Amino acid sequence: xxxxxxxxxxxxxxxxxxxxxxxxxxxxxxxxxxxxxxxxxxxxxxxxxxxxxxxxxxxxxxxxxxxxxxxxxxxxxxxxxxxxxxxxxxxxxxxxxxxxxxxxxxxxxxxxxxxxxxxxxxxxxxxxxxxxxxxxxxxxxxxxxxxxxxxxxxxxxxxxxxxxxxxxxxxxxxxxxxxxxxxxxxxxxxxxxxxxxxxxxxxxxxxxxxxxxxxxxxxxxxxxxxxxxxxxxxxxxxxxxxxxxxxxxxxxxxxxxxxxxxxxxxxxxxxxxxxxxxxxxxxxxxxxxxxxxxxxxxxxxxxxxxxxxxxxxxxxxxxxxxxxxxxx
Amino acid sequence: xxxxxxxxxxxxxxxxxxxxxxxxxxxxxxxxxxxxxxxxxxxxxxxxxxxxxxxxxxxxxxxxxxxxxxxxxxxxxxxxxxxxxxxxxxxxxxxxxxxxxxxxxxxxxxxxxxxxxxxxxxxxxxxxxxxxxxxxxxxxxxxxxxxxxxxxxxxxxxxxxxxxxxxxxxxxxxxxxxxxxxxxxxxxxxxxxxxxxxxxxxxxxxxxxxxxxxxxxxxxxxxxxxxxxxxxxxxxxxxxxxxxxxxxxxxxxxxxxxxxxxxxxxxxxxxxxxxxxxxxxxxxxxxxxxxxxxxxxxxxxxxxxxxxxxxxxxxxxxxxxxxxxxxxxxxxxxxxxxxxxxxxxxxxxxxxxxxxxxxxxxxxxxxxxxxxxxxxxxxxxx
Numbered sequence: 001x002x003x004x005x006x007x008x009x010x011x012x013x014x015x016x017x018x019x020x021x022x023x024x025x026x027x028x029x030x031x032x033x034x035x036x037x038x039x040x041x042x043x044x045x046x047x048x049x050x051x052x053x054x055x056x057x058x059x060x061x062x063x064x065x066x067x068x069x070x071x072x073x074x075x076x077x078x079x080x081x082x083x084x085x086x087x088x089x090x091x092x093x094x095x096x097x098x099x100x101x102x103x104x105x106x107x108x109x110x111x112x113x114x115x116x117x118x119x120x121x122x123x124x125x126x127x128x129x130x131x132x133x134x135x136x137x138x139x140x141x142x143x144x145x146x147x148x149x150x151x152x153x154x155x156x157x158x159x160x161x162x163x164x165x166x167x168x169x170x171x172x173x174x175x176x177x178x179x180x181x182x183x184x185x186x187x188x189x190x191x192x193x194x195x196x197x198x199x200x201x202x203x204x205x206x207x208x209x210x211x212x213x214x215x216x217x218x219x220x221x222x223x224x225x226x227x228x229x230x231x232x233x234x235x236x237x238x239x240x241x242x243x244x245x246x247x248x249x250x251x252x253x254x255x256x257x258x259x260x261x262x263x264x265x266x267x268x269x270x271x272x273x274x275x276x277x278x279x280x281x282x283x284x285x286x287x288x289x290x291x292x293x294x295x296x297x298x299x300x301x302x303x304x305x306x307x308x309x310x311x312x313x314x315x316x317x318x319x320x321x322x323x324x325x326x327x328x
Numbered sequence: 329x330x331x332x333x334x335x336x337x338x339x340x341x342x343x344x345x346x347x348x349x350x351x352x353x354x355x356x357x358x359x360x361x362x363x364x365x366x367x368x369x370x371x372x373x374x375x376x377x378x379x380x381x382x383x384x385x386x387x388x389x390x391x392x393x394x395x396x397x398x399x400x401x402x403x404x405x406x407x408x409x410x411x412x413x414x415x416x417x418x419x420x421x422x423x424x425x426x427x428x429x430x431x432x433x434x435x436x437x438x439x440x441x442x443x444x445x446x447x448x449x450x451x452x453x454x455x456x457x458x459x460x461x462x463x464x465x466x467x468x469x470x471x472x473x474x475x476x477x478x479x480x481x482x483x484x485x486x487x488x489x490x491x492x493x494x495x496x497x498x499x500x501x502x503x504x505x506x507x508x509x510x511x512x513x514x515x516x517x518x519x520x521x522x523x524x525x526x527x528x529x530x531x532x533x534x535x536x537x538x539x540x541x542x543x544x545x546x547x548x549x550x551x552x553x554x555x556x557x558x559x560x561x562x563x564x565x566x567x568x569x570x571x572x573x574x575x576x577x578x579x580x581x582x583x584x585x586x587x588x589x590x591x592x593x594x595x596x597x598x599x600x601x602x603x604x605x606x607x608x609x610x611x612x613x614x615x616x617x618x619x620x621x622x623x624x625x626x627x628x629x630x631x632x633x634x635x636x637x638x639x640x641x642x643x644x645x646x647x648x649x650x651x652x653x654x655x656x657x658x659x660x661x662x663x664x665x666x667x668x669x670x671x672x673x674x675x676x677x678x679x680x681x682x683x684x685x686x687x688x689x690x691x692x693x694x695x696x697x698x699x700x701x702x703x704x705x706x707x708x709x710x
């Protein structure tokens with residue numbers, strides 16, 4: 001290599017990480033979060049214990065929105081990279097169902113389980129489930145990328161029928177439904193703190209971003225450029241499992257979030273993981289916050305769980321994506 | 329598959345008459361043959377004893393098919409008779425015996441209807457979608473059923489749900505389910521960009537959206553209302569109301585008959601879209617009409633007894649194993665018989681051996697789900 005070409009090779013083809021658009025995005029999301037902090041039934045400004053209430057419910061809820069939104073959106077992105085399939089995310093591969101099964105198993109086996117125990121169970125089961133799915137993907141050759149989510153959803157149906165059987169035998173069926181429906185209603189100080197674990201996941205995804213991008217090019221290319229592909233898949237799966245498990249235990253399932261966010265981002269920005277990551281995180285937070293705000297306000301003083309609104313919006317976006325891809 | 333059979337066939341096939349003339353040195357004789365083809369000697373009819381073009385690979389396979397079908401039929405009838413007669417307090421043959429049996433027969437008829445619906449629909453569906461690991465029940469039928477029942481109990485209470493067991497609501501359910509699938513098909517399967525997988529995925533996703541609405545309504549229910557709803561949401565032949573049979577049976581009979589009459593065309597469709605078109609089939613029309621019939625069958629089954637996600641898959645997979653043929657004229661009867669045996673057997677054993685009637689459908693789901701996992705991990709391609 002001559003010295004004249006060296007600097008040229010250093011200039012990146014990717015866009016800059018921080019530009020005015022991202023700053024604008026951050027500003028919008030911050031505004032949404034401020035709105036989320038200010039919306040609620042309890043009058044904070046004119047009552048004596050208003051600030052106490054604010055610290056006990058509003059702040060934890062908003063923090064949970066940020067953490068869960070960013071983590072699930074990013075896990076969806078990592079999963080789509082590793083499977084090389086745009087239609088994959090924790091709820092279309094059965095990962096969420098596995099996490100629920102783990103939660104149920106721990107609750108059944110250890111009645112006095114702490115939230116840590118449940119989380120551990122959920123994470124372990126989510127990891128096993130995701131590995132089963134990946135194993136299956138590697139063993140079969142596919143004729144169409146649309147088959148992958150179909151199989152994943154059927155896999156999820158198998159797992160959830162096991163959960164249902166289990167829950168029916170132990171009279172936990174309705175509470176199973178309550179767990180699964182993602183909702184930020186009961187996020188209080190002292191209960192949500194484990195959610196901070198996902199910060200580690202987000203940081204790790206940032207650190208591994210380039211390697212995950214390479215792994216997303218397939219086993220041959222990844223090995224060819226000197227990446228331990230299998231280890232990367234294991235790390236990726238582990239990160240997804242931790243994020244999904246923790247979010248399922250604390251919040252519940254957030255359907256389609258990991259699916260629509262990365263797709264929308266890559267529609268506008270292409271497929272470079274590292275420069276897209278802030279956007280994916282931001283958009284994930286933004287969408288969850290908007291859905292939560294809608295859920296809190298339209299039938300106030302009651303709430304609609306965020307999973308219902310996400311499920312409906314997500315289904316519409318997903319269908320649009322499929323139809324678009326069909327045209328393309 | 330024994331390879332030797334093909335080798336024998338290859339060796340056995342002698343060349344056509346007159347071919348030697350082309351292989352050997354060119355001589356005037358051969359040139360004359362080439363010029364006037366009319367004067368070729370007529371081809372001799374060679375008996376090709378070893379060659380079979382039937383539905384089965386060999387006579388032994390055909391014999392095996394009929395033996396399995398026969399014994400399954402006997403088993404199904406035995407189980408059905410057992411369901412009618414076991415623990416029947418009256419001595420066999422008396423008038424009161426038949427009175428009791430008649431009441432029990434309603435459940436057996438429901439099993440028969442479900443077996444026919446699920447088996448025929450799943451086999452046809454897997455053929456049309458050219459994919460042997462999916463079932464039509466994921467296409468939103470079950471979510472629609474769940475959503476209908478959940479919203480009934482949500483808006484009208486438990487009494488409303490029980491009061492809504494009329495023929496009209498059954499018809500409304502049928503119409504909604506068939507309507508939804510017709511909308512899907514006409515939207516995604518017609519036009520230039522028709523794509524079967526996209527259609528499937530859209531169906532599943534719409535089902536998912538409906539599911540999250542149902543989940544929300546379910547958590548607003550009181551626990552006692554939820555219990556009433558749960559009993560309805562698990563597929564069970566006891567959900568079937570004999571008053572629905574006059575509608576359900578003719579629908580099932582017509583749909584099944586039409587599918588069976590089209591069995592040979594389904595054999596061609598199974599070869600894939602390109603081949604089928606090449607062989608002169610109007611693929612799109614046939615695929616859509618088959619899917620409509622499938623949705624009728626699935627709607628009847630789901631509206632009658634509730635969701636049975638993996639029954640169809642289990643039955644179809646077993647049918648492929650046992651029948652060992654591509655021919656739908658033989659696959660359909662085998663699948664239906666297996667479905668009937670599975671249902672009656674499961675209910676008989678659960679009722680009279682384990683005394684656990686409520687969980688029958690869940691057991692079937694678990695077994696079907698495990699078979700599903702086993703099949704996808706063993707299969708090489710999709």
